[in-house]
Amino acid sequence: MTTDVQTRHFEEFAEVLLRCNHLYHPSNDSIALRNAVESRRQIEIFDYSRAADAFMRAFGMRNSLKCLQALTSLRATVHKYRRVCDLGCGSGAFSLAFAYLAGNPELQLHGLDISEHQLSLARELISAAGLPGRFQFEQRNLPAPIGYLPDLTISSYWFCENEHVIADAELFSLMAGREMLVVDYEKIIDRIATCLPKGFHILGRHSGHVEIPPALADFVAQERASVYGIHIGRATVETGK
Template identity: 90%
Template sequence: MTGTDVQTRYFEEFADVLLRCNHLYHPSNDSIALRNAVESRRQIEIFDYSRSADAFTRAFGMRNSLKCLQALSCLEVTAHKYTRVCDLGCGSGAFSLAFAHLADNPELELHGLDISEHQLSLARELMSAAGLPGRFQFEQRNLPAQIGYLPDLTISSYWFCENERVIADPLLFDLMAGREMLIVDYEKIIDRIAASLPKGFHILARHSAHVEIPPVLADSVAQERASVYSIHIGRTKD
């Protein structure tokens, strides 16, 4: 089986997982309006999750989860080797879902952190509906802050674009990073992270790709493909 065949299988299997969660992702009038407004502006967006958590999840959650799966597969991260994972600014759990699916590891301990309790409640419901192996905990936390332990891997999707000061502050960046970090974000944010990486960290890989949206998800995602930009970072060994 070729690498392309394997990746196609990943996405077909993941589409089944997303469909199990369709009650959380099915478009609403609010989510359609939000998506149309964002796509017409074509700029980095900062959202008020206290008021629009459900609409945001329905508008972008499925697409973002597919982007995160693409980043994981493109960077050839062997997901099952990471047992302690922290999803930084996890929101409604898009990256957590993609990682847990790819890892398929009952020993996985995934800890999601976010400031929005509305988003966290959606993340808990999402992971329950998905029924993936592992132990999942979602905690309200005003980030950036000390995580409290050093994860094997920190994952993050579209958190740094809303917390750009962390990119320029080596102390804050160090607080947020695990032994490794995989970040999915806007291209200009990935460029800035790569250019501003503090001492003690190095780039393991970075990637840009297109996600081909599985046809069975087309109605919910409302597009055929999406672009994804990611960077995989490691701590420099002493």
Template identity: 75%
Template sequence: MTCMDGQVRHFDEFADVLLRCHHLYRPSIDSIALRNAVESRRQIEIFDYSSSADAFTRAFGMRNSLKCLQALVNVGSRIRSYRKVCDLGCGSGSFSLAFAFLADNADLELHGLDASQRQLSLGEELISAARLPGKFEFERRNLPAEIGYLPDLTISSYWFCENEHVIVDPILFDLLVGREMLIVDYEKIIDRIMACLPRGFRVLARHSTNVEIPAALAEFVAQERASVHSIHIGRTADW
């Protein structure tokens, strides 16, 4: 089997997982309106998750999970070696879902942090519906704040675009990063993280690519492909 064949298989199998959660992803009038508004503006968006968590999840949840899966596939087989993982600004669990699927590790301990209780509740529902191996905990936390332990890996999708001040503050940045961190975000945010990376950290990899949306998810995602920008960093002491 070629590498490309393996990726296609991953995405087809992950599509089946996402479809188990179809009741939380099925488009609504509000989610379609939100998606159309965001795509027409073509700019970085800051959302009010206390009022739009459900619409946001239905509009962008599946697409974001597929983007995160692509970023994880780029890391390769090492994904299975991370046991303690923290999803920073986890929202409704897009990255958590993708990580748990690809890791396929019953010993996984995944801790999701977010300020929105509604988003956290959606994350708990999605993880439960997906029936993936591992132990999962979702906690309401006003970020940025000290995680309280050093995860093997911190993951984050589209949190830094809403908290750009953390990128330029070495103290805050250090509080949030585990031994390694994998970030999915807008390309300009990835550029800024690279430019401002504090001393003590190094770039392990950076990727920009497109993810092909599985045909089975067309009704939910409403596009054929999506761009993915990611950066994988590590603490220099660990390398």
């Protein structure tokens, strides 16, 4: 993807995010949460049952932009995935970025998360964005069988809170589709690459920076953000699933 095309995607995606600005507008709680996280500079585990709204306002736009950056590494193939599962979808950051870039009316995107509060935000976000596709967000205590084999599983910052799945080949296989794209902390991406179970292979790794569009500066409160991702495929896929 050329630099000009990528810049255009981020500018257009900024317009989508601004359509959802009522969900992202900073609050006292979100500002306090962001300041606390940035002062600690460590992998964070959040209590989403209490802080879902504050977390979305503090980090939702930034995380969506990171996911969009990682998705650009798929180039034109992003349009080929019809059945997509967002694992630990939270408030829908990755779902939103994928739906925007895919632009596919045939998309069937299934988001799974344990927090009903987060899921309600994801439903509202996708509705406000008005992107093409069919979307379903379901409460699920993960890790657990998805129930079908997606063309692609996407996941942002779920594995950092469920590191035990990385080293468990059976659980990892339950979570993965035919392919998987993970966005997470660099340490987590490194561990996934090192512990990848038999039957999976790395299709690509991505690292870089997101330049925050000026129109989103008041929401994101920084000019750039680092992003790390890994794209994984199954070496073999059983038929009939």
